[in-house]
Amino acid sequence: LRAYLMLFLPMIFGKWLNQLDIFSFLTVGMLMYNPYLVYNLSFIFSYLIYFFILLLQNQKAGKYYLFLGSIPIIISIQHVLPVFSFLIGILLMPYIEMIYKSMLYYLLLGKYVLPFLSLEYELLLKMIAFIYDFSFTLPFSQPTLFFIGVYYYLYLKGIYKLNVNRKVTQEVCLLLSVLLAFYFYPYYNMKGQVVMIDVGQGDCFFIQQPYARGNVLIDTGGLQKSDLATSRLIPYLQSQGVFYLDAVFISHEDYDHCGALTSLKEHFKVKKVIYDFKKKTIGDLVFKNLALDKYYTNSNDRSSIIYVTINRLNYLFTGDISKEVESDLYQTYHHLDVDVLKVAHHGSSSSSSEDLFKMIDPKVALISVGKNNRYRHPSYLTLKRLEAYGVKIYRSDLQGMVKIVYYVGKNYVMTSSGF
Template sequence: LLRYMIMQKHPQLLLCSLLIMPVSPYLDPFFHVYMLDIGQGDCTLVVEPFCRSAVMIDAAGNLYRDNAESVILPFLEATGIRKLDALIVSHEDFDHAGAVEAVQDGISVHTVIRDPTQPVPVEYPMLNLLPDRTSPDENEGSLLTYFSYDGHGYFWPGDAGVLTEELLMDTFASLPVTVLKAGHHGSSSASSPSFLEWLDPDLVLLSAGRNNRYGHPSPEVISSLQSMNTARFCTAESGMIHLASWHGFLFLETAEGQVSCLSTPAGR
């Protein structure tokens, strides 16, 4: 009866309670995006409802620990993920690709994607944008992973910077994005004010190590997001960041215990 009353008056509260309850991934109706607290680097896990697919974007190495053994593989085991349909490597820098081989040694990985023209083996839209472009350096050549589910668009640009951002703005009239992973860990080499205004995301996620020597995320990027009143979360402050969606509802959960509803279906 209580759940029925909540569902009638505040359905997002019921969904939020379901979100934080442990459940087998094969019974889970939510679409999940987990940005792991990997230190100074990137590692994101994307899981389709009922575990129809699981895709990892990047698997950072670490000079002081084995990220695969201490973070990535234990997390996959804890969430019940038994295999990865794809592991997308945005580029070969150690803080994006350093743990790829160790992850392959620890779990079945159907496809490792390094070529932007290679299709991602999932049934929802997951694309690498601008696959035929040429870039002056490895960061700008990062795979640009765009995917959408439940009416929300997600953009993961690796370490691509302002040159790639300008090319995106020149190529596309618009890019529907709810959630942006800030390029290059929030460095000022990416996330230009004009690009952020053009993209106009509802939420920006930043993956950076605590007290990292690069000063990521940069004050310039934080200032731009503040001026736009754009919500932001950084792994250096919040730990792992978890997004989950269901029929237009979008929730955020952090390792600190914060849970919030970011979006509801139109008219609700």
């Protein structure tokens, strides 16, 4: 729509307005029609790049410089930068222009042009598929506002220099330097986080250590009707600058805890999968399995009970254990320092017993649970018990993804509504 309006509107208003004026009115008009377009990545990409095209249209080097303007948006969408797309874009540009002209003829002549347009479109898809097979990409985390601001300041400064016929060598070098610095951002990022990823009715917790010292998942979640790994887990991990996992702990083999594991291993680098263990050190963290000398017939009760200290907070991940296991834990350990409790079995009434709270005194409870789930988790009794012990409750069905971000000895709980 933007392309065709920018084709026709200058024909009508070209005597009074230049193309930049017309484009400005068009942008304002589109946002007045639908203000939420400002959150649409395809709108941002299309309109911002066309704005750069207008600013560079009289410059011979414009089409080369244009690619640099698209980089922050590309890595915001894909979290990778296709290294050869700069050259590919230049090669395909004449062909894309031909397809647009064919589309215009199709609007005028209809079915007579359709076979040629279909052929051009199929060839384009085959070319893209061929290029994809030989593509090489660099991974990037989600761009920060600081990176985007600095990058586009330097980029617009370069556009100004081009339009006054000055060299932009310095700006190009600075842009590439900023890009390189952001590529290594995960390795000097001082923040760590523990994240309850919203996977619906299931469990998945992500632990990211500062300076890329270690990345861990505890369970992967699993949905029967969709692939959680490719639709949610991998995109989120990539957005956090994570492109491999040091370990995936599987508490037990229920589908809602490990169903996404197979796809995750197929599409993402996982160094090791850990089912049964006593103690594992990953980066600066020591994960302990509070194993009990007893065999349980129920698979939920055989869940690994993972205890780990992260930035002065003690976490207890309880899988799907029942009251029986909680009672045995109390008899064995009597007291555990726990600040953050992963509530067992999605807040079911079969867990979170009085014996558990005789042993621990958590400040925060994390309940990973699906919205309007058929099991009616979390149980009213469990919620009332947590409230009675003064525990702050965070639920994925109500608050979505919940993060505990830590930085230099301090910890902050972050939800979609803020800290």
